[in-house]
Amino acid sequence: xxxxxxxxxxxxxxxxxxxxxxxxxxxxxxxxxxxxxxxxxxxxxxxxxxxxxxxxxxxxxxxxxxxxxxxxxxxxxxxxxxxxxxxxxxxxxxxxxxxxxxxxxxxxxxxxxx
Amino acid sequence: xxxxxxxxxxxxxxxxxxxxxxxxxxxxxxxxxxxxxxxxxxxxxxxxxxxxxxxxxxxxxxxxxxxxxxxxxxxxxxxxxxxxxxxxxxxxxxxxxxxxxxxxxxxxxxxxxxxx
Numbered sequence: 277x278x279x280x281x282x283x284x285x286x287x288x289x290x291x292x293x294x295x296x297x298x299x300x301x302x303x304x305x306x307x308x309x310x311x312x313x314x315x316x317x318x319x320x321x322x323x324x325x326x327x328x329x330x331x332x333x334x335x336x337x338x339x340x341x342x343x344x345x346x347x348x349x350x351x352x353x354x355x356x357x358x359x360x361x362x363x364x365x366x367x368x369x370x371x372x373x374x375x376x377x378x379x380x381x382x383x384x385x386x387x388x389x390x
Numbered sequence: 391x392x393x394x395x396x397x398x399x400x401x402x403x404x405x406x407x408x409x410x411x412x413x414x415x416x417x418x419x420x421x422x423x424x425x426x427x428x429x430x431x432x433x434x435x436x437x438x439x440x441x442x443x444x445x446x447x448x449x450x451x452x453x454x455x456x457x458x459x460x461x462x463x464x465x466x467x468x469x470x471x472x473x474x475x476x477x478x479x480x481x482x483x484x485x486x487x488x489x490x491x492x493x494x495x496x497x498x499x500x501x502x503x504x505x506x
Contacts, residue, residue: 309493311494313497318499319478319499319500320497320499320500321480321482321497321500322497323494323495323496323497326493326494367433371493373493374493375446376421376423376438376440376445376446376484376493376495377423377435377438377446377448378423378425378433378435378482378495379435380432380433380434381432382432383432
């Protein structure tokens with residue numbers, strides 16, 4: 277079974293600064309996908325970024341980028357130019373290829389301070 | 391395009407009762423997944439439906455069931471409610487097609503179920 281570990285229960289960052297959230301996973305699969313989801317206080321789960329395991333290039337979406345280290349099974353999220361609206365719980369998630377079952381980490385609560 | 395909708399948004403039930411939650415996926419999406427979110431266990435996968443067939447099931451007791459209709463709308467049912475079933479139930483939809491983006495799941499706002 278796959279497991280996802282987020283070792284930072286809480287983090288804080290000043291507005292406009294950069295922060296990195298950590299995620300490691302354990303799997304014997306070779307075909308899989310990794311995701312970061314954001315859940316603000318409204319509880320709406322929002323997809324932030326996606327990474328295909330077969331791609332070596334790290335995914336980027338505007339201020340959000342990942343550092344995908346397949347051999348180390350590490351998938352960290354970097355948020356640049358942090359904004360107050362980035363305050364949320366961030367979940368790292370794993371999906372085995374063609375499975376449609378997401379396995380989530382416990383989450384990291386990120387607070388952006390003015 | 392409208393997002394995933396879930397009804398009701400809030401629900402209070404008594405132990406022993408049963409409950410049905412509804413999920414309407416994004417138009418054109420044919421896969422619907424359900425997740426339970428609790429403070430203690432986090433986010434856990436319940437089941438996934440595609441074209442009215444359950445393709446995948448999580449590790450939950452048989453009291454948890456679901457179904458999908460021909461229009462891709464899905465319902466989940468919990469019978470004989472227990473206090474521990476109090477949770478946020480999230481529904482997510484996907485549009486299986488060629489390409490990696492088909493694996494993205496888009497979530498609804500959730501149904502907050504409280505069992506007393």
